Amino acid sequence: MELRQLQYFVKVARKEHVTQAAEELHVAQSAVSRQIHQLEEELGVPLFVQKGRNLQLTSVGKLFLGRAEAILTELERAVMEVREFLDPEAGEIRIGFPHSLGIYLLPTVVAGFRQTHPNVKFRLRQGTYNSLIRDVVNGELDLAFISPFPERHEHVTGELLLQEELYAIVPEGHVLAEYQTIRLEQLKDDSFVMFSEEYSLRNIVLEACAKAGFVPRIGFEGEETDTIRGLVAAGVGVSLLPEMALTEISQLQPAKVRVIDPLVTRSIGLIQRKGEKLPLVAEVFHSFLMNFFDPYKK
Structure with a gap:
């Protein structure tokens, strides 16, 4: 064979x-x-x-x-371990991430790490919550950013990095567009632009709406934060998105409004396969991430 x-x-x-x-x-x-x-x-x-x-x-x-x-x-x-033994600074890190973290967080940490480790390569894979866990368990990824962070899992372990707030986004001409803060129930009569069922952000929004006492009327579904943000800006509905997904400025820009009742957040963590030592270069990157996110935990 x-x-x-x-x-x-x-x-x-x-x-x-x-x-x-x-x-x-x-x-x-x-x-x-x-x-x-x-x-x-x-x-x-x-x-x-x-x-x-x-x-x-x-x-x-x-x-x-x-x-x-x-x-x-x-x-x-x-093969990677041999290459790292010969030159740890020329290794490769295989890391996964959800789309919503690929806009700001992932480029920020990769750029920061490469300032002191310029020859390290990254193999990036975007995925959903379930696919990221599967790829870590199967050994196809060394590390993965994930949201929500799984507090307990049979096959993966990791660290909670931060809690991020979700904001309501509405079209510029919406009656609530100029508000500083709103209660989520104030959107109960609007049509929502939602993530597809395989995305964890969908469940976060549904649970928040349930706490606010209503079931959202879903008018459109999408798979990327850019699509949802663009559809809301175009006036087809409202939605909730993580703060990091709203940092990029585009021609179609919705209004961003803070939700205070209930406060809607998501957990972001870093996972690896349980019971297995990371490759040397991935271990160095892991240490960098722990230091990078340490201020967010205080």
């Missing part, structure tokens, strides 16, 4: 398509098909079945995928 066979198998399993896998691997489709066929012959079982134009893993294929991914992850980790 060759390493290339495992790499090709994992790529085809993820794409569910030989042609797309071959394109990402920058090899001929025939080469991918040949390696998969040889792997199946060596194992003595089919790993895929044809389903329409796509390939679907067999039950044995699903079992083998988990092991193959673990092998490739450990191999990648070993």
Whole structure:
């Protein structure tokens, strides 16, 4: 069994398509098909079945995928450790983050770290709450910023970094646009622009509205803070967004109003896989983050 066979198998399993896998691997489709066929012959079982134009893993294929991914992850980790041993300042940090932290927080901490570690590389992955935890557990990420911070989890551990306030955003012509503070119930008759169901900010907003005594009427849904902010600015509804998501100035700018009843916040934390030592360069970055966020904890 060759390493290339495992790499090709994992790529085809993820794409569910030989042609797309071959394109990402920058090899001929025939080469991918040949390696998969040889792997199946060596194992003595089919790993895929044809389903329409796509390939679907067999039950044995699903079992083998988990092991193959673990092998490739450990191999990648070993290569990184060797490189870090030769030159810790030339290592790579794999870090995940939700979109709402990619506007201000992530660029700020990366830029700050690179001032003293200019040769360190970052491999960044944006994701939802569940996908970030999954990628940390699977070893595909060293660290991940996450919100809300999971106080208890079977497979990940970490630190709470800060609590961030959410603000109401309304169109410039809205009756509450000039207010300094509002009660959330004052928006109960408005149409809300909400995050999709897989995003944790949606639940935070729904819970806040429940505390205020109403169920929001959802007019539009989006997957990024920029989209939601733009739709509100265009006059299609109102919403609640984290303060950091409102730092960027754009042509379509909603009015930002503080909500004092109830006060709406979200927790932001940093997670890593439980019971596993971080790579050296990631450990250095972790220490940097702890010092960076220390003032927010006081």
